[in-house]
Amino acid sequence: MPIINRLDSSEADFRERLDRLLAWEGVSDEAVTRTVSEILADVRRRGDAALLEYTARFDRLQRPRVADLEIPPERLRQALEGLDAEQRQALETAAGRVRRYAEHQRLADWQYTEPDGTVLGQQITPLDRVGLYVPGGKAAYPSSVIMNAVPAKVAGVPEVVMVVPTPDGTLNELVLAAAAVAGVDRVFALGGAQAVAALAYGTETVPAVDKIVGPGNIYVATAKRMVFGQVGIDMVAGPSEILVICDGQTDPTWIAADLFSQAEHDEDAQALLVCPDGPYLEMVVAAMDELLTEMPRAEIIRTSLAARGALIRVRDLDEAVAVANHVAPEHLELSVADPAALASRIRHAGAIFMGRHTAEAVGDYCAGPNHVLPTSRTARFSSPLGVYDFQKRSSLIQCSPAGAAALGRTAAVLARGEGLVAHARSAQYRTQDEEAK
Amino acid sequence: MPIINRLDSSEADFRERLDRLLAWEGVSDEAVTRTVSEILADVRRRGDAALLEYTARFDRLQRPRVADLEIPPERLRQALEGLDAEQRQALETAAGRVRRYAEHQRLADWQYTEPDGTVLGQQITPLDRVGLYVPGGKAAYPSSVIMNAVPAKVAGVPEVVMVVPTPDGTLNELVLAAAAVAGVDRVFALGGAQAVAALAYGTETVPAVDKIVGPGNIYVATAKRMVFGQVGIDMVAGPSEILVICDGQTDPTWIAADLFSQAEHDEDAQALLVCPDGPYLEMVVAAMDELLTEMPRAEIIRTSLAARGALIRVRDLDEAVAVANHVAPEHLELSVADPAALASRIRHAGAIFMGRHTAEAVGDYCAGPNHVLPTSRTARFSSPLGVYDFQKRSSLIQCSPAGAAALGRTAAVLARGEGLVAHARSAQYRTQDEEAK
Secondary structure (H helix, E strand, O other), X not given: OOOXXXXXXXXXXXXXXXXXXXXXXXXXXXXHHHHHHHHHHHHHHHOHHHHHHHHHHHHOOOOOOHHHHEEOHHHHHHHHHHOOHXXXXXXXXXXXXXXXXXXXXXXXXXXXXXXXXXXXXXXXXXXXXXXXXXXXXXXXXXHHHHHXXXXXXXXXXXXXXXXXXXXXXXXXXXXXXXXXXXXXXXXXXXXXXXXXXXXXXXOOOOOOOOEEEOOOOHHHHHHHHHHEOOEEEOOOOOOOEEEEEEOOOOOHHHHHHHHHHHHOOOOOOEEEEEEOOHHHHHHXXXXXXXXXXXXXXXXXXXXXXXXXXXXXXXXXXXXXXHHHHHHOOOEEEEEOOXXXXXXXXXXXXXXXXXXXOOOHHHHHHOXXXXXXXXXXXXXXXXXXXXXXXXXXXXXXXXXXXXXXXHHHHHHHHHHHHOOOHHHHHHHHHOOHHHHOO | OOOOEEEEOOOOOHHHHHHHHHOOOOOOOHHHHHHHHHHHHHHHHHOHHHHHHHHHHHHOXXXXXXXXXXXXXXXXXXHHHHOOHHHHHHHHHHHHHHHHHHHOOOOOOEEEEOOOOOEEEEEEEEOOEEEEEOOOOOOOOHHHHHXXXXXXXXXXXXXXXXXXXXXXXXXXXXXXXXXXXXXXXEEEXXXXXXXXXXXXXXXXXXXXXXXXXXXXXXHHHHHHHHHEOOEEEOOOOOOOEEEEEEOOOOOHHHHHHHHHHHHOOOOOOEEEEEEOOHHHHHHHHHHHHHHHOOOOOHHHHHHHHHHHOEEEEOOOHHHHHHHHHHHOOOEEEEEOOOHHHHHOOOOXXXXXXXXXXXXXXXXXXXXXXXXXXXXXXXXXXXXXXXXXXXXXXXXXXXXXHHHHHHHHHHHHHHHHHOOOHHHHHHHHHOOHHHHHO
């Protein structure tokens, strides 16, 4: 079996084959939906008592009170101080860079005054309280704590509440240290749909938040979808993807490693290489064969590349751009001589990694931009997680008496056209002062 | 029966009573959910053929081809030219003001260069194609066409596709004229879940869009929720709300009309007046009693005020601000002497109408800011519809060789901490050039 699928844009069924490879729908089956809605309703009704029961059942963790599941700030600092120097410095460097980039994203108030004295504008406020879900167990990602918590703190959110399951009481030191570095305010050893419910509705001990962010398994994703409206959510992410455009001049081993770094995430991850140079594609295959033997997660890589990966031969770089715009990838690597020329023609991508020296992996950890990015073609209509996701806008309208008179007349005509007489009257009362002059 | 509920913040059960009044959950029942998912699946599978059948069944409109349901641009212009001069001018004034305000909202690219030559930034692109749902029949709102289409065009969306049901073939001239004024590109006489399905998946004739915006009934709202992920959606709106803070010095008839302008929308709409002046509240009640007799929609107003409206007496304006921040209203009117002092302390509101001369109704039509606003306390975490909803961001990362070396080392440490060796290798290859020096 070949290590990866091969597509050629000159084949008649190219678009069809590509779309089949891209197709992915994350469906919560009925059993999951039923379980999750029971848990949500139960935590909403019984609060702490329900939380303690589910935590005992799913995480095998017995505690008399939910307060005993709170991990105090001293414990986070202790985790940070316990790291070896290299890891601690790497975490702090990453958080610092993510913070610096995020500071460029802050929304600001603005307003303008019209000739008649009417003032229009927009006022920006941070969210009051944000919940951050962090997966526990083997898929524990400290980088995810940094990427989700830092923008919230840069936005000015006063309180970030993190939940992380600790199956059998196992704490992940790197995750706790990342929480300390990122400025997380409170941490509870809670997970699953019950943790999402606690954050959405609040319990006697866990405070209700205004938005829940962070990755999770199918139960967590389903719970987030269900509480949306009660609270905000970030997005329901699909599998991770990369599309690399290469002109055939980058070291093939580098490109092989870039594809692997996506494929090693999980069996559903997607790694695509688009290139006009046929012989170069064979060199990348040879490099993959060799590199695979050195990969601890070789089985996951093999499965993901065979199921969803592809080498796509195109006529030229123009066609490569067209393919990328159709795919709207989460990660787009432009491994070419003049990446800026291509980037300006990209209409849809979560993050664009420009030039041969920019590995997607540095974006996962420490380049600065967020690693929470739109997947499954949603870059057509959505953006990376950012400071703006933790701020909101309020429109400001202050009519001068003259402005009220002018606007009131226009509003009244339109309101009567829609049959809304109270609207018309409410607007017209404010036109009187001026009209009496 | 009193015309409206009365609450007093000094009562022991105040917060409970307020929360009961605020509680609102829009639930799609199982029958609606089943019907909508059948329609979505059917349109996705059978395209135009299914669209024609549903349109014949639900709108009693028989056409041989979906192309015959397209309303050509000439027909929109004809509708505009057929309006009386006052209505045409009001529409054009409104669209112009909404456009001018929206232009302040455009997101812009930015980038910065680090000392080692690494470039980080953000690239902004508009969505390719947006779908706009407009309700038909009696609840036909031309203002809604302007509020949804204008920001999309200001964002630079090349194609805005509007759908509007035309039961029995009845066209609404004001809605068509508004589409002409707002710059809508294509219009189809389609409605209901089938129209949402056509926009989300595309058919032989209706092009697939990237995002669907606009209000609709429970079938439309349910369909939008279900196609979310396949396409973006704006929000699933609840009933309209206003909270007025008044110091007791505004003409009570003005305030009565402001409350009515919310209540006349529908039976679930919510109108709240918060004021420290008890005798003034009685004057507003008297004004409401009198004004009600002049209202064509008196029955709706009466039902809405009795079910969900309230006069809330508070100790002082500080407490009024606290109540407003708890309610997080869609519309907040500050009918006080110094509205700016209060506005700066508001943490959650869709739009803030400042001063005695600013009626909420002018915001519905022509003040400039959008009238699509977060309802049901979602202003705690979301914003008015704006240009930014039709743009998206892509992160830009271009490492210099020196930057790649420094970042690669940090990334490798963190990747190994997460057990992701391919990530570490991909980052480390780019550190070689520099380390060989």
